[in-house]
Amino acid sequence: MQSSPKLLASLRFLSALLWTLGLGAVFGGAVLVLDPSGGIIGMPLSLLQYSPFSNFLIPGLILGIVFGFGSFATLWAVWQRPAWPFGAALTRFTGEHWSWSAVFALGVGQVVWIISEVWMLRGVSWLHFLFGGIGLLIAGMALEPRFRAYLALKTPARSRQAG
Numbered sequence: 174m175q176s177s178p179k180l181l182a183s184l185r186f187l188s189a190l191l192w193t194l195g196l197g198a199v200f201g202g203a204v205l206v207l208d209p210s211g212g213i214i215g216m217p218l219s220l221l222q223y224s225p226f227s228n229f230l231i232p233g234l235i236l237g238i239v240f241g242f243g244s245f246a247t248l249w250a251v252w253q254r255p256a257w258p259f260g261a262a263l264t265r266f267t268g269e270h271w272s273w274s275a276v277f278a279l280g281v282g283q284v285v286w287i288i289s290e291v292w293m294l295r296g297v298s299w300l301h302f303l304f305g306g307i308g309l310l311i312a313g314m315a316l317e318p319r320f321r322a323y324l325a326l327k328t329p330a331r332s333r334q335a336g
Contacts, residue, residue, distance in 0.1 A: 180319045187276070187314045188248055194283060194307050195244030202237020205229040224293035240283060247275040254324070269324040277315035283308025 204213050209228035250272035260271025287305035291297055
């Protein structure tokens with residue numbers, strides 16, 4: 174498939190968003206896993222009083238694995254579009270390569286993560302606005318028509334619709 178300049182710009186923008194989310198999440202997750210007390214970054218355990226966690230270990234693991242490494246894996250999958258068996262189930266429902274579902278899930282998941290974090294911590298930081306906004310932009314990019322067309326699979330149903 175030939176890529177238009179607008180599609181390439183969209184893919185580059187999405188790539189920048191996923192890289193930013195991934196780097197921030199890997200760094201934040203690593204810091205919380207290395208010091209679950211939050212002392213390295215000046216976050217007292219008392220912040221967790223309204224959460225189900227007694228320390229920052231589990232949130233750090235979720236942050237680093239799901240949003241950190243998950244962002245990098247999704248970014249790679251968007252550009253490479255590997256045919257992995259587990260993705261076939263998602264493909265049946267969406268008609269797009271499974272990486273489309275991963276992009277959308279990461280974006281929505283990031284927004285849910287930020288809202289949950291603000292609710293549990295009972296406070297807001299500029300980082301919540303930054304990474305919540307990144308989550309919204311990622312989810313929005315997944316819905317962008319050129320991006321969906323880029324990841325659309327040639328299936329009998331799509332071929333009939335196109336013709």
